[in-house]
Amino acid sequence: MLDAGIDDETIVSTLKDSGIDEATSRANVARIKNPSAPPSAIPAEIHPAVVQQMDTMKNEVATQAEALELHATTTQNVLDMQNNKIDEVSQQMQEVKQSVASAPAPATSTLSGSADYRLAELQKQLDETNAGMNACLDLMKKILETDRKILVDLELKK
Numbered sequence: 001m002l003d004a005g006i007d008d009e010t011i012v013s014t015l016k017d018s019g020i021d022e023a024t025s026r027a028n029v030a031r032i033k034n035p036s037a038p039p040s041a042i043p044a045e046i047h048p049a050v051v052q053q054m055d056t057m058k059n060e061v062a063t064q065a066e067a068l069e070l071h072a073t074t075t076q077n078v079l080d081m082q083n084n085k086i087d088e089v090s091q092q093m094q095e096v097k098q099s100v101a102s103a104p105a106p107a108t109s110t111l112s113g114s115a116d117y118r119l120a121e122l123q124k125q126l127d128e129t130n131a132g133m134n135a136c137l138d139l140m141k142k143i144l145e146t147d148r149k150i151l152v153d154l155e156l157k158k
Contacts, residue, residue, distance in 0.1 A: 001065040002032060014064050020057065028057070 001011045015025035
């Protein structure tokens, strides 16, 4: 873990999580950082169980270092993929912006002219309808007036 650049606190915390008390973990980290004797000079009177426990601890530390390195590599790969996706989306957005900016603007006068023409035609038809209605109303008033006169004349003749 030290070779991988992991700080002491993380190593101690990792060892503590694996069941080794903090004092022992700190002592082991200090001993590994400042070896007083080469590993081959381990006294022969060390109990085999202690040697086995030390080997187990070394394996666990190495495994955890590998796991952390794998995690860091995986995280970096995911971040790189996300950055690539962001770059792609940004590029696509720029292309859309450019295509929108370069697209000819619709002729508002043509659209307005077409709408104005349709509105004028509608107004013309409305005026014609109103004129026809007014003519019908006038005609009906004349018919009604004529019918009244006829009724009044008939009443007088009786």
